[in-house]
Every structure is written in C-alpha cells, then in structure tokens.
C-alpha cells in the first residue's frame with residue numbers, strides 16, 4: 001500500500017490536497033500544521049518544507065510541495081482507481097489558470113496586502129485591483145459553465161474542479177461577490193461526498209488514517 005503523509009490543515013491550498021485524497025478514497029497520515037503558527041515556523045518543519053509553507057505531501061518517501069502539483073501527482077498515480085485527470089491538456093490549462101490568475105495574482109495579493117499587511121505592507125490600490133482582476137479572470141470559468149455543464153470539462157469531474165472550487169469560498173471570504181453561475185457550481189461541489197470529507201480532513205474533524 002502507498003504510504004502518504006500530508007502536512008497542513010485549515011487552508012484553501014491544503015483543502016486541494018485533502019479533497020483530492022478523499023475523492024480518490026485514500027487513507028493517509030496528517031500532521032495538522034496550521035499557517036502562521038509556531039509549528040509552521042519551527043526548525044523541525046523546515047526539514048520538511050524549506051519555505052515553511054503548507055501543504056506538503058510525502059508519497060512513498062518522496063516529498064512534494066505546491067498544492068496544484070500535488071493534486072495532479074495524486075490524480076496521475078491513482079488514475080486507475082478514480083480518473084480525476086480525464087483530459088490531460090485541458091486539466092493542465094485549468095489548473096495553471098486557477099493557480100496563477102485566481103490564486104497567486106488575485107487572492108494571495110488580497111491576503112498579503114490585506115490580512116497580512118503587517119508583514120507584507122499595506123497596498124489598498126493593489127488589493128482593490130486584485131478584487132477587480134479576480135472577477136475579470138473568473139469570466140473564463142463563468143462562460144464555460146454557463147451552458148449548464150456540471151463540471152469544467154462537462155460530465156467528468158476532475159482536478160480542475162478541485163482547484164477552482166478551492167478558490168470560490170476563499171474569494172467570498174475576501175468580500176468578492178462570486179457570479180451566480182459560479183455560486184451554483186460551488187453548491188454542486190460542496191454536495192460531493194469527497195468534498196465534504198476533504199473539508200472534514202482539512203478542518204481536523206476526521207481520522208484520515210481510518211478514512212473518515
């Protein structure tokens with residue numbers, strides 16, 4: 001059996017990893033490190049992740065970081081069990097779009113220069129620009145889902161949905177009014193048993209070694 005160990009809970013990026021693992025029906029060890037805590041900045045965690053960030057995963061003794069890459073690696077390895085990567089190029093396209101446009105250049109800018117402005121500096125113009133940028137970028141996902149398809153690729157659910165879904169609640173928490181088409185999609189995502197278990201795991205409400 002593959003030995004899997006995840007570090008990280010209570011974050012939208014850690015949710016991507018727990019949610020993927022739960023969609024795949026895997027059991028794994030969790031070390032419940034939260035962001036901005038002494039456990040995260042401890043020297044012992046630096047030996048796991050040199051940047052002290054969450055999430056990190058270890059699969060059969062090999063460590064990986066970057067939540068999107070971890071979700072894709074899991075999807076590739078366990079594809080025979082559940083296919084979360086049904087269309088190679090389009091899943092990659094959506095994953096990079098979410099990681100770059102919705103996460104790094106929008107939501108993380110808002111977080112760094114909003115909630116974390118004591119560390120990264122106040123930048124109200126950058127924050128309001130990032131709000132607008134998120135909404136502009138979201139029109140790509142909105143237009144795709146507007147034809148009534150359940151998931152980004154149509155019928156098959158994929159890692160692309162996990163990536164996009166991880167940014168919707170996060171955007172709302174930052175005061176962004178998520179377009180209705182994406183709110184309806186978010187409701188469908190949240191009804192998935194894998195998403196519910198992923199949230200339970202991300203929020204420390206389940207024994208991930210026991211599978212729930």
Ligand SMILES: N[C@@H](CCC(=O)N[C@@H](CS)C(=O)NCC(=O)O)C(=O)O
Nearest residue numbers: 011013035052053054055066067068
């Ligand atoms: N690009 C990375 C970002 C990881 C990241 O920044 N995680 C946050 C928590 S969601 C963190 O650990 N922040 C602490 C820090 O930056 O020191 C990923 O997607 O995994």
